[in-house]
Amino acid sequence: MKTIYLLRHAKSSWSGPETDDFDRPLNERGRRNTAEIGQYLAKNDVRPDVILCSVAARAQETLSIIRPFLPENQKIKIDKELYLASSETLRKYLENIDESVNSVMIVAHNPGLHELALMLGGRENIGTSALLNRVMLKFPTAAFATVGSEAHSWSKLSENKTKLTDFVCPKDLRSQYN
Secondary structure, three states: EEEOOOOOHHHHHHHOOOOOOHHHEEEEHHHHHHHHHHHHHOOOOOOOEEEEEOHHHHHHHHHHHHHOOOOOEEEEEEHHHOOOOHHHHHHHHOOOOOOOOOHHHHHHHHOHHHHHHHHHHHHHHOOOOHHHHHHHHOOOOOOOOEEEEOOOOHHHHHHHEEEEEEEEHHHHHHHHOO
């Protein structure tokens, strides 16, 4: 069984009009939301073997805030190809993960993450899956989704049944951590 964790970068700042999209940092709300998601990851014992992260400043800052809430033994790969990557590009990344890896986290951007969550979550279940219906509506900043796969091989990921097993947004956690 393989597990895929999808984390959209948190809310970024638009305060500096001269700042390139690639270099935009998180704003205060984004940092707070990321810490809430980090607490959720720790509470739910999320343990990715590998973390793939976009090179964009907002994605790397999101990763740096959740790191203390994760075990220390992950392999982390910061990759420029993940910056604004399509769902197809993200899926190809997953299909090329080393077979010894059982779980991977991707920290990246919409619309690619949103489309990947829908694709792996099983579009055919829209309307019957409450989690998938929520994802269909929106994959907001700092949202976190978990997809389980019956696949024993990353290269056969698209040939096997995958299922969305968790979806949480920072606003879902307000009463728990504040």
